[in-house]
Amino acid sequence: MNLVAQHLIIAPIVIPFFAGALMLLYDERQRRAKLGLGLASALALLIVAVELLNRAKGSTLTGNNDIGLYLLGDWAVPFGIVLVIDRLSALMLVLTALLAIPALIYSAAGWHRQGQHFHALLQFLLMGLNGAFLTGDLFNLFVFFEVMLAASYGLLLHGGGQLRVRAGLHYIAVNLAASLLFLIGVSLIYGVAGTLNMAHLSQIVPAMGEADLAMFQAGAALLGLAFLVKAGAWPLCFWLPTTYMAAPAPVAAMFAILTKVGIYALLRLSLLLFGPDGGASAGFGGPVLIGAGFATLAFGMLGLLASQGLGRMAANLVLISSGTLLAVNGFALSGGGPNMLAGALYYLVSSTLATGALFLLIEPMSREEGGIAAILALTADAYGIDDFEDDGAPEVGFAVPGTLAVLGLSFGACLVALAGLPPLSGFIGKLAMLAGIIDSSALPRPLAYGFLVLLLVSGLATLIGLIRVGIQTFWVSESVVPRVLALEIAPIMALLGLVLLLTLQGQAAMRYMDATARSLYRPDIYADGVYAAPRKADAQAQESTQ
Amino acid sequence: MEIILSTAIGILAASGIWLLLRPRTFQVIVGLCLLSYAVNLFIFSMGRLTLSAAPIMPKGGFIDSTAYADPLPQALVLTAIVISFATTALFLVVMIAARGLTGTDHVDGRERDG
Numbered sequence: 001m002n003l004v005a006q007h008l009i010i011a012p013i014v015i016p017f018f019a020g021a022l023m024l025l026y027d028e029r030q031r032r033a034k035l036g037l038g039l040a041s042a043l044a045l046l047i048v049a050v051e052l053l054n055r056a057k058g059s060t061l062t063g064n065n066d067i068g069l070y071l072l073g074d075w076a077v078p079f080g081i082v083l084v085i086d087r088l089s090a091l092m093l094v095l096t097a098l099l100a101i102p103a104l105i106y107s108a109a110g111w112h113r114q115g116q117h118f119h120a121l122l123q124f125l126l127m128g129l130n131g132a133f134l135t136g137d138l139f140n141l142f143v144f145f146e147v148m149l150a151a152s153y154g155l156l157l158h159g160g161g162q163l164r165v166r167a168g169l170h171y172i173a174v175n176l177a178a179s180l181l182f183l184i185g186v187s188l189i190y191g192v193a194g195t196l197n198m199a200h201l202s203q204i205v206p207a208m209g210e211a212d213l214a215m216f217q218a219g220a221a222l223l224g225l226a227f228l229v230k231a232g233a234w235p236l237c238f239w240l241p242t243t244y245m246a247a248p249a250p251v252a253a254m255f256a257i258l259t260k261v262g263i264y265a266l267l268r269l270s271l272l273l274f275g276p277d278g279g280a281s282a283g284f285g286g287p288v289l290i291g292a293g294f295a296t297l298a299f300g301m302l303g304l305l306a307s308q309g310l311g312r313m314a315a316n317l318v319l320i321s322s323g324t325l326l327a328v329n330g331f332a333l334s335g336g337g338p339n340m341l342a343g344a345l346y347y348l349v350s351s352t353l354a355t356g357a358l359f360l361l362i363e364p365m366s367r368e369e370g371g372i373a374a375i376l377a378l379t380a381d382a383y384g385i386d387d388f389e390d391d392g393a394p395e396v397g398f399a400v401p402g403t404l405a406v407l408g409l410s411f412g413a414c415l416v417a418l419a420g421l422p423p424l425s426g427f428i429g430k431l432a433m434l435a436g437i438i439d440s441s442a443l444p445r446p447l448a449y450g451f452l453v454l455l456l457v458s459g460l461a462t463l464i465g466l467i468r469v470g471i472q473t474f475w476v477s478e479s480v481v482p483r484v485l486a487l488e489i490a491p492i493m494a495l496l497g498l499v500l501l502l503t504l505q506g507q508a509a510m511r512y513m514d515a516t517a518r519s520l521y522r523p524d525i526y527a528d529g530v531y532a533a534p535r536k537a538d539a540q541a542q543e544s545t546q
Numbered sequence: 547m548e549i550i551l552s553t554a555i556g557i558l559a560a561s562g563i564w565l566l567l568r569p570r571t572f573q574v575i576v577g578l579c580l581l582s583y584a585v586n587l588f589i590f591s592m593g594r595l596t597l598s599a600a601p602i603m604p605k606g607g608f609i610d611s612t613a614y615a616d617p618l619p620q621a622l623v624l625t626a627i628v629i630s631f632a633t634t635a636l637f638l639v640v641m642i643a644a645r646g647l648t649g650t651d652h653v654d655g656r657e658r659d660g
Contacts, residue, residue, distance in 0.1 A: 191592035
């Protein structure tokens with residue numbers, strides 16, 4: 001038992017890795033077994049993530065930040081590879097697992113039959129995501145980014161078809177170029193600082209000389225650029241709407257968290273390296289992030305109003321969420337204070353869950369209009385089959401009664417959560433963010449009010465855009481009621497249930513986010529935590545001397 | 547030595563970026579390859595340039611660290627090569643699929659009008 005507890009930190013990487021690798025050994029006829037294995041792995045991930053979250057919460061009531069560490073190969077700290085878990089990483093791990101389970105269940109309704117290796121690729125995506133959240137050094141961040149991206153390329157192309165391949169071509173080209181930027185940034189940082197360990201870097205940066213600092217900042221800026229591409233910041237986001245629209249529904253739901261990985265990396269590194277205690281380079285990049293955030297927010301908003309289909313709208317909602325978080329990250333660097341950051345973290349969770357639910361809703365909602373027929377025609381076209389029913393076993397499972405009512409209510413809940421209307425969690429998150437920004441005296445007033453206006457107007461745009469689609473789908477159209485399987489509606493309900501839970505447990509969640517935000521402002525806690533990592537060899541040496 | 551290496555990296559990167567911005571998928575993939583060569587050389591050069599110095603210390607610990615090459619960038623560049631090789635191969639497959647499905651090798655999947 002002790003052994004399990006010791007190695008729990010690496011479990012979020014190892015579990016999906018082995019599950020995915022095992023799935024590769026079986027052919028596509030074993031799809032149900034693969035689904036079962038995938039679900040088991042995702043459930044195990046959820047359990048592990050919740051346990052890690054409980055540990056990271058700290059033993060004291062004041063919410064001390066307990067840093068968990070895992071030294072691979074038992075090397076002393078700045079030299080070896082290290083996995084670090086603190087409140088923020090634990091939060092992201094839980095969010096990933098919570099999104100993965102509904103996406104998997106949804107895929108069982110039919111999507112996972114549209115191509116090969118869906119389940120294995122999804123597991124590798126989870127491995128990449130979890131690894132990126134856990135790693136404590138920059139180069140491993142790159143490696144896990146690549147694992148995640150390679151899996152996402154495969155998943156995006158799942159089902160095939162011209163639209164997907166075309167979108168995939170752009171997506172892959174942009175991300176490959178971004179990865180090269182990432183590498184240049186990482187190597188520049190290594191060339192200057194001689195280390196890639198984040199904790200070590202956070203100690204070196206404040207004391208860096210002027211000549212080195214310029215070089216270091218250039219490296220960090222390149223690195224930031226790569227993250228901004230992943231996060232979909234304007235003007236690096238033109239690939240995003242088409243890609244997300246073309247992705248199969250369960251994959252698009254998982255992609256809702258891919259942009260958040262970019263946000264996570266920016267948040268973690270910027271506050272670790274250029275936070276208020278960063279010495280000469282404190283606040284480096286803050287204005288750029290604010291500008292990028294504002295531009296992304298405006299771009300997403302205009303894109304949302306201009307979109308015709310729900311898919312493109314949902315993709316633009318991802319941009320709005322990204323823009324909001326980028327701007328808040330910029331504010332945090334410019335001395336915005338932890339209250340605002342806590343609101344942003346709460347908003348991150350809420351908007352990711354709601355966007356995931358919306359991506360799952362798109363297909364059942366547009367089914368009657370021939371949307372699904374078009375998608376399936378694409379698939380059939382790619383695979384050279386005339387009829388979509390290829391499996392021999394027609395999909396069992398009963399259709400949901402009162403389909404339109406259920407779909408309409410789910411859509412309404414998504415709308416309320418995303419637009420930031422009371423009573424759901426989107427409102428709480430936005431309110432907390434805005435309250436923190438208005439209260440903070442360190443921020444320039446015009447910027448703070450500019451953000452307030454942009455955020456509220458983007459909420460209004462969300463409302464207008466989604467209501468337009470809602471009226472078209474539920475009220476105006478007189479076509480037959482679509483047949484929606486319980487397997488499709490259950491994951492949507494589950495995600496919306498989580499949004500509701502986040503709302504009901506708002507106080508507890510906010511307390512957690514608050515402590516997380518505070519700990520992000522204290523890079524020394526992170527660094528000390530990493531340096532205090534107990535080595536097994538040391539413990540053994542001590543034992544033998546006694 | 548520094549000037550030769552930096553010129554080489556510069557030329558590779560410049561050609562890579564130029565090709566990356568071209569409209570044909572083949573040009574894009576060659577551009578990505580050239581760019582990744584430039585990046586790999588760049589990573590390697592971040593360990594400082596040394597002539598005929600081994601990256602591995604003899605058993606018994608440090609003797610004179612200046613007589614040895616930095617092993618870490620060499621390890622990093624190895625990883626980077628493998629990863630960029632794999633992703634480029636993947637991109638090649640998608641490229642061929644796109645060529646088959648759209649009937650053109652334009653990156654947008656259709657020729658520009660006019």
